[in-house]
Amino acid sequence: MIYPLTLLIAAAFTPGQTAVQGPRPAPVAGLEPRTVAASGPSYADLVDLSDAARLVAMATVRSAVAVERERSPGLRPGTVRLYIEADVDSVIRGTAGLPKRIVYLADVPLDSRGKAPKIKKQRMILFATGTAPTGQLQLAARDAQIAWSPATEAMVRSIQRDLVTANAPPIVTGISSAFFVRGSLPGEGETQIFLNTASGDPASLNVLSRPGQARRWAVAFGEILDESASVPVAGTLGWQRLACGLPASLPPGSLQGLEPAQAQAARSDYRFILDSLGPCGRTRPTE
Structure with missing residues (x-):
């Protein structure tokens, strides 16, 4: 099913819905392997996304269409906004009633040719604030779609368990x-x-x-x-x-x-x- 793109763009990224930033950002050099992978997000990045999300799920991309830059307010240089349709594989945290088919917007880096990357059939980990009954997913941040890997999934699952334990360390x-x-x-x-x-x-x-x-x-x-x-x-x-x-x-x-x-x-x-x-x-x- 095709959803009205203009409605999704209008609701995609509300003011203030950005990465959770602490007062002391720093380079990743020297961190232990547990905190920074060879590629992809760091442990701190995944905690930030988890803090901002009420729903964490894994999904496989069915299709991804680039949105025109003039219809992508707040788009960073070197990135493209994609209208993505995906099939939910599993829910890591949040509602078990998530529709099997979802659509959402995500900002991703351009490839080496300056084009939108080809992500069809790729598995993703999604951090969202919620979803509409029609399957329109609201990501927790512009970049709250993370490429799946066994190591990243394991780290995400560990973080979700830690967040919901009694006496979890506060922010x-x-x-x-x-x-x-x-x-x-x-x-x-x-x-x-x-x-x-x-x-x-x-x-x-x-x-x-x-x-x-x-x-x-x-x-x-x-x-x-x-x-x-x-x-x-x-x-x-x-x-x-x-x-x-x-x-x-x-x-x-x-x-x-x-x-x-x-x-x-x-x-x-x-x-x-x-x-x-x-x-x-x-x-x-x-x-």
């Missing part, structure tokens, strides 16, 4: 306050940093320095930092929340009330955390 949006307390021995001290989150759930960082011992830090996604708290491993949801959500430095307002030496110690400990986390690894373009 970190900033820092509210930081404190440093010097210990009784030279070189002993503790920094505690309280985070802002999108859900309002508590989260905090703790750095402990003791004479003759390596500096240690941990994160608590909850009210209490217990003895089991540890450094999140790269390529996990807790790591992504911090590596992609923490700002490049402590905001001046978070250090109010601290003496200069205390503030400097807190900044040093915060830099220690950022260095330990490494770069976020987002590869999707900013808007």
Whole structure:
């Protein structure tokens, strides 16, 4: 069935429906293999798309027709907007009532000849905000169609499981306050940093320095930092929340009330955390 193209274009990408961007984007060099594949989206990219989506599904493209540039508002240079008809293979997350046949718009890079790529019969992973009963799918972002591979599917499924588990780490949006307390021995001290989150759930960082011992830090996604708290491993949801959500430095307002030496110690400990986390690894373009 052919759907009115003008209606789909009008509803395809609403203002603000872009990639989820954190305050500290960084290049992908140096990340562990779990976080950045040889090609395709990084772990952080897939988490961003998953956060923005209510529905994640796999589908096989039946047809893809290029939309005229003049009818593709907001199209980035080097990309083309495609009107795609696809068959749903399976639903990874979301409604089980998704129609077998769907249509949607997606922006994809032009090929080496400057033409629309040939994607017929290719399998895709789709991140969407919802679908109409007629099968018109609304992608969560312009580029929320990801080429399928076994590794990408496995990573996407792992992310969906992590997102729906109890006490899943919330999205970190900033820092509210930081404190440093010097210990009784030279070189002993503790920094505690309280985070802002999108859900309002508590989260905090703790750095402990003791004479003759390596500096240690941990994160608590909850009210209490217990003895089991540890450094999140790269390529996990807790790591992504911090590596992609923490700002490049402590905001001046978070250090109010601290003496200069205390503030400097807190900044040093915060830099220690950022260095330990490494770069976020987002590869999707900013808007």
